[in-house]
Amino acid sequence: FSTSARQVRGPDGERLGAVLAYQEITDLIRAIEVKDEFVASVSHELRTPLTSVLGHLELLCESDDLPAEAAAQLRVVQRNALRLQALLADLLLIGQVADGTLELHMGPADAAAIAREAVEFARVSAQRAGISLTADLPERLPLRADAQRLRQVVDNLVSNAIKYSRSGDAATVTARQEGDRVVIEVADTGIGIAAEELDHVFGRFFRGGEAIQRQITGTGLGLSIVGSIVAAHDGTVTVESEQGRGTTFRATLPARL
Numbered sequence: 001f002s003t004s005a006r007q008v009r010g011p012d013g014e015r016l017g018a019v020l021a022y023q024e025i026t027d028l029i030r031a032i033e034v035k036d037e038f039v040a041s042v043s044h045e046l047r048t049p050l051t052s053v054l055g056h057l058e059l060l061c062e063s064d065d066l067p068a069e070a071a072a073q074l075r076v077v078q079r080n081a082l083r084l085q086a087l088l089a090d091l092l093l094i095g096q097v098a099d100g101t102l103e104l105h106m107g108p109a110d111a112a113a114i115a116r117e118a119v120e121f122a123r124v125s126a127q128r129a130g131i132s133l134t135a136d137l138p139e140r141l142p143l144r145a146d147a148q149r150l151r152q153v154v155d156n157l158v159s160n161a162i163k164y165s166r167s168g169d170a171a172t173v174t175a176r177q178e179g180d181r182v183v184i185e186v187a188d189t190g191i192g193i194a195a196e197e198l199d200h201v202f203g204r205f206f207r208g209g210e211a212i213q214r215q216i217t218g219t220g221l222g223l224s225i226v227g228s229i230v231a232a233h234d235g236t237v238t239v240e241s242e243q244g245r246g247t248t249f250r251a252t253l254p255a256r257l
């Protein structure tokens with residue numbers, strides 16, 4: 001059942017009573033489950049043929065006797081097949097979150113090293129976009145976490161900071177210890193997020209108006225994945241933003257040392 005309640009007031013604002021509404025939403029929940037199952041099984045089924053496509057592409061790309069133009073086209077095909085693979089991985093992860101089967105491989109990790117690697121990984125794309133990417137990180141920042149998933153969190157935040165910034169803008173990754181917590185911040189001086197969209201950015205498939213208008217490519221899955229991974233670590237992630245001036249995402253995770 002879904003419930004909602006509302007006060008009823010008269011013309012002078014006096015309280016007349018209240019309306020309490022109960023709605024039976026079994027069918028709606030079942031429909032959402034069916035949709036989640038469908039997305040999960042389609043993503044799963046697409047993975048095997050795509051792995052085969054990528055394997056053959058890799059062999060072809062390594063061949064020395066391809067004409068230059070064919071080799072260049074094959075690389076485009078390979079790049080797009082890799083994008084498809086990343087998208088499928090995101091959809092599978094979203095499916096695992098939805099049906100509660102997301103498994104974390106917790107172990108000793110270093111948030112500073114993870115953030116440093118993410119910054120190095122994004123260095124070239126930041127340079128290409130004309131964005132200065134800097135990191136302000138301590139030598140080490142130990143915590144217990146699923147290092148691979150945490151890297152995914154920082155990768156998503158950093159790639160967004162670059163995607164939603166303009167040439168000449170800056171993006172900064174910082175991390176620090178606060179008591180028994182580790183805080184990772186990704187800030188940019190980019191296009192920002194409209195105030196009325198702030199509550200929705202962590203939703204599945206949500207894309208901002210500016211993102212669509214500026215034709216910035218995306219699926220609306222990145223932040224939903226960030227939110228789910230951080231929540232699975234018993235952490236929180238928040239966003240502050242001013243349209244036209246920039247955005248800061250802050251993930252706070254228990255160090256659990």
Ligand code: ADP
Binds near residue numbers: 160164191192222
């Ligand atoms: P995608 O980037 O694929 O659209 P995300 O889930 O990563 O999906 O982000 C959802 C939306 O949040 C984006 O479409 C964009 O509107 C907004 N957003 C995310 N990160 C930023 C950022 N650093 N600056 C401005 N807007 C952002």
